[in-house]
Amino acid sequence: MTDVPQQTLDDATAVLHSALAGDGDAVVGTFDKVVDRAGLAGAYGVAWCLAATMVGDVPAPGGAALDFPGIDEAGYDTRWVARFVSAYANADADTGEALFGAAVADGLLPDCLLTLAGSTVATLRSRAG
Template identity: 80%
Template sequence: MTDSPQQMLDDANAILRSALDGDSEAVTGTFDAVVDRDGLAGAYGVAWCLAATMVGDPVPSGTCALDFPGIEQAEYDARWVARFVSAYANADLDTAEALFGAAAADGLLPECLLTLAGSAVATLRHRAS
């Protein structure tokens, strides 16, 4: 993984810009470039940055319960995003890493990361309104 936290932030910002523009191919391309450069650990770092964007700063202290109505009926990628963001909000690194690894093993990580980027953009748009 890159030793540069700035590189992770730059990658996350590039993904957010592409997602804001509705360019899913660019989002996927940026994630692919991160994986090529830094492996899955790099993609995990960028995903963590996107989760931070959704939760905001500062992270609430203590245990957080996020409300995702109907999440159990949602598609895999939406459930994954809800659980990954919840893990971030609760500083539960073990769960976040397990979720990331499971999505990769299931061959669904690209879809999950694309949904995460879209969810981050939706969160930003909601805050702006």
């Protein structure tokens, strides 16, 4: 990720700190503040940063294959996170934006963002241990 506004990075850091503390209300509250300040585009930027944190360096477009065993049986938010992270890993912003828009339209964006934050924290913890 390059050329990410500092405010987006600060917001992503705040989300991660809240998620690390297990404070789901604060995670959602941070995203709400971002939406109030920068609209859904701001929240999308923070979500894309979280995906970047999970994936790390992005290969060439179409160059990543991620394995999510049992994903078809998972809940909406978990399937959404798997697809959103896959979109990031494949440098497919169009798909990421479409997924984000679908979660908004379905009224499930807060659940998806909370699951994304939790998944990011789980990934960071697994790398550290």
